[in-house]
Amino acid sequence: MATKESTNGSNGSNGTNGECKITRPPPTPSPLRFSKFFQANLRILVTGGAGFIGSHLVDKLMENEKNEVIVADNYFTGSKDNLKKWIGHPRFELIRHDVTEPLLVEVDQIYHLACPASPIFYKYNPVKTIKTNVMGTMNMLGLAKRVGARILLTSTSEVYGDPLEHPQTEEYWGNVNPIGVRSCYDEGKRVAETLMFDYHRQHGIEIRIARIFNTYGPRMNIDDGRVVSNFIAQALRDEPLTVQKPGTQTRSFCYVADMVDGLIKLMEGPSTGPINLGNPGEFTMLELAENVKELINPEVELKMVENTPDDPRQRKPNITKAKEILNWEPKITLREGLPLMEEDFRQRLGIPISAMKDTTRRWVYRIIIISLNRHRGGSI
Ligand SMILES: NC(=O)c1ccc[n+]([C@@H]2O[C@H](COP(=O)([O-])OP(=O)(O)OC[C@H]3O[C@@H](n4cnc5c(N)ncnc54)[C@H](O)[C@@H]3O)[C@@H](O)[C@H]2O)c1
């Protein structure tokens, strides 16, 4: 939980991309934040909390009995289903709200995740996507300013565009097409980062910025369109895995439980960021397809299909800062994470394990799932 000392810790902090001098003292936090008598809990707003990463974050935050969690979500890509175990809980509230409109709630921390993240969804209504990133972030910063809350933005590795530096450090300014079909998301997040730092410098708002690299895990939308969910759903449905050309493009995949730990450490830690959060294990899309085939359905075929414009050719985080500043690094490898996601997809698709071609290998994976579940206290 944030203390008064750590709350003010960002006052003299440096941004990673240069000196960050605050021109005004920070706003006074809400008296509720430190009240001993009426409000012992930390009130945390999670925008986009009904989505994939957001709902896992809510699960983790709710484990702490000192936390009260409020989710604001417009359900564009998220679902109440992801939060069903918390609905009705006395420390939990769910609000249907679009972050492009202002929101007034007394909170101490804001995890600002609201934004469609899959390319097919963020390209569906690009004007809305950029509004969500720009107006949504301004509204949440306005709220942070008003109530003196600390705010964390989930930015993205997409701010590096099609990177010419590899792996990507936080100092790299990126190679982004400002007028392409991905720009509503990439440039939207870049403006959101700018707004965060301007509010920090001008109004003394306590900010945290996470640059998240590709994250996967249970509860991704089955037809989300992102590569890991596509390949797993295709493997389970016995459909060819659609590898977009050339197939040699790379990504680094982080399991969602690791990501949530990193986000909470960043929120509670001393640094504004931006800090890269991701798993440095790098795979080509052909390698990912081969892994899914081997682990989930050895009979499935690979099919090369056309790619979309401006697809980044390589991506891998340098996580030195996360290790040094947050003492964070991912623990779950891709080959451990894929079976955990398979289990969730299998249940939601209604495909029992017996319906698949049964091999000894499948039993090995089940044992991995059970032992990882035990290790993580049963929460996937
Ligand atoms: N998953 C990844 O690989 C990844 C990588 C980099 C960054 N991120 C960032 O993390 C955040 C969460 O991503 P995710 O993968 O969970 O995506 P997601 O699509 O599952 O979740 C996004 C949530 O935001 C909600 N939302 C969208 N627009 C909104 C609006 N205008 N008002 C209120 N709610 C709105 C959606 O309904 C959904 O619940 C996003 O900000 C995304 O940009 C994710």
Ligand SMILES: O=c1ccn([C@@H]2O[C@H](COP(=O)(O)OP(=O)(O)O[C@H]3OC[C@@H](O)[C@H](O)[C@H]3O)[C@@H](O)[C@H]2O)c(=O)[nH]1
């Ligand atoms: O079926 C598919 C889908 C995608 N792909 C490829 O897989 C790679 C990854 O594509 P995804 O759509 O999963 O995700 P991207 O890496 O393009 O963007 C992602 O990264 C940063 C985040 O902010 C975004 O949330 C997320 O969309 C791309 O090279 C794409 O061409 C396939 O080969 N087959």
